[in-house]
Amino acid sequence: MKRLRYLYIMTAVIAAAVLGAGGCGTDRSNVKKEGVTLSFMMPQSHYRDFFQNEIRRFEKENPDYHIDVLRIPDNQWIDVTKAKAATGELTDLVRIDRGLMEEIGAKRFVEMTEKEKWYDRVLPEQLDNKKIDGKLYGLPIGGTSSVGLVYNRDIFRKLNLKVPSNLDEFRMACRQIKDGGYTPFYVSDKDSWTTAFGFSTTVSQTMTDDTYQKLVKGQMKWNNEEYRSVLEEFAAVRKEGFTNPDYTQATYNGAVDALAASKTAMYLSGQFCIHDAQTLNPKVNLAMTPAPYNGDVLTIKAGMGLFAVSAESSHIKEAKKFLDWFSKPDNMNEFNIGWNHTPVFKDQNMEMSDWQQNLYDNYIVPKKTALEINERLNGIDMTGFWADQQKLYTGQMSAREILDRWDQSFESQLSLHEQH
Structure with missing residues (x-):
């Protein structure tokens, strides 16, 4: 010790x-x-x-x-x-x-x-x-605050698209948006903290208190079929050309620019992203919906x-x-x-925008929410896990290898916490 x-x-x-x-x-x-x-x-x-x-x-x-x-x-x-x-x-x-x-x-x-x-x-x-x-x-x-899918309402209306609530609908929307001449889904993998949103916003929606306790007690591994599938789904979106071509070098600032200019239809991020894009272009019509995995649950940050x-x-x-x-x-x-x-x-005395009021009334008030895993795992350093997800999306690691390494890091950090 x-x-x-x-x-x-x-x-x-x-x-x-x-x-x-x-x-x-x-x-x-x-x-x-x-x-x-x-x-x-x-x-x-x-x-x-x-x-x-x-x-x-x-x-x-x-x-x-x-x-x-x-x-x-x-x-x-x-x-x-x-x-x-x-x-x-x-x-x-x-x-x-x-x-x-x-x-x-x-x-x-x-x-x-x-x-x-x-x-x-x-x-x-x-x-x-x-x-x-x-x-x-x-x-x-x-x-x-909410964390989910930022989307351009004007693009969705122009193409007569339904806002996706699961990964199948998300993939279908990507195809139609690409055919409509827009970048379907912006990815900014140079900033690892943004890369992690795909996994954190979706997995959070199905992580119950029981699931969390099983992970902490070693009764369940992060390297499981569901979590591997989530990572592989987001890797496929990149490989199939539904993102900006420069996604490995793109940054959060690039995402904000693309959203503000209505060049891209969707981006996974926190609510702050909408403010940043609308600061550049107040007329851009953006909103947020739950991450396209379990659309009945909104991923939130409790504000620590x-x-x-x-x-x-x-x-x-x-x-x-x-x-x-x-x-x-x-x-x-x-x-x-x-x-x-x-x-x-x-x-x-703060007024909420219509989309923010919608999330508040339909998810936060009725408690159809789930805490993002970054906040569940108080004191656990996830930066290595974020960096490994970058490697998945550049073909350097598999989902199985990433989650296996994260299992080892997670167990090690929990052990150190107990010793201290």
């Missing part, structure tokens, strides 16, 4: 050193020589335009403050955060999910109590799903996100001032609308 702990820390130190030399982006524009500079780390994909606007607004309203953002590539986020936690180098503020916080240790962050100005304003469900052992260690910022303050920060009071500012209804509205999340605070 001691040797495992030693190896973990050394790996973390090496990762921090390597990534400190490159691979991370830092927004150091207009750094002030006087006043307070708060360092803030987050995954690269979370540093979005609306959030940048909010930071600039905070700095304008508080001229003695500057927010120095450290942006970590998504596929390195977990390793870097663990490394910085192990070496005592967490930034003043960290955008973090409850699962990762729980894994690296909640005590590394400042506990937030009823004394915080914003505490009593948080919706009860958004407070409860972010607590660890009954305690809160950050400002809740993530509301419930927090803005946390490092317990070792020398600017705890100042960091809390930022959290107080950010918690204001107008600021949270801008943030949650940007992500297309539901509200986090009781006093937020």
Whole structure:
């Protein structure tokens, strides 16, 4: 056990050193020589335009403050955060999910109590799903959001197509859309976090609590016929030419561009994708439907996100001032609308779009939902599994090999959790 702990820390130190030399982006524009500079780390994909606007607004309203953002590539986020936690180098503020916080240790962050100005304003469900052992260690910022099939309503209407609710209907729609002169299904495999949506959104729809417990207890393997079939189905869609030809080099930004320009009809992603595309082209008519596997179930993220303050920060009071500012209804509205999340605070007054209201009324309210596996597996590092799925879609690995390797990684990580 001691040797495992030693190896973990050394790996973390090496990762921090390597990534400190490159691979991370830092927004150091207009750094002030006087006043307070708060360092803030987050995954690269979370540093979005609306959030940048909010930071600039905070700095304008508080001229003695500057927010120095450290942006970590998504596929390195977990390793870097663990490394910085192990070496005592967490930034003043960290955008973090409850699962990762729980894994690296909640005590590394400042506990937030009823004394915080914003505490009593948080919706009860958004407070409860972010607590660890009954305690809160950050400002809740993530509301419930849907993950599924983004589609262009105008293209579907023009071609007189039914929105697919299973893989057979999805394949049929792809054929008709291709015949109609559009890219049926955009794929951005250069970004592994987007590659994973095919598996995560579909498998989540059939993963019951019982299934999850069997996987955790080793009574069921990920390498099973159903899960292999899901991976093989999405590989076939690529091989049969229903995607953009450059899918191995395409990125999430490319997907947003294609959706905004109505060049593609479908894309698997989170609700934030629609906001990003409509920011480029407000007239594009996009909506979301459950992933085309079990159309009666909507895959959701419960919203485990927090803005946390490092317990070792020398600017705890100042960091809390930022959290107080950010918690204001107008600021949270801008943030949650940007992500297309539901509200986090009781006093937020947010209007939902028609498609979002439809998902809310027909799936979320009647609880015809399933938690995405990434959130079920709190503290489990899935980045290797994502990368292996990239290899499947380039023909370097089979579905059986990928799931067999994931079974080994999953079992190993569960074992380490038990030892710690």
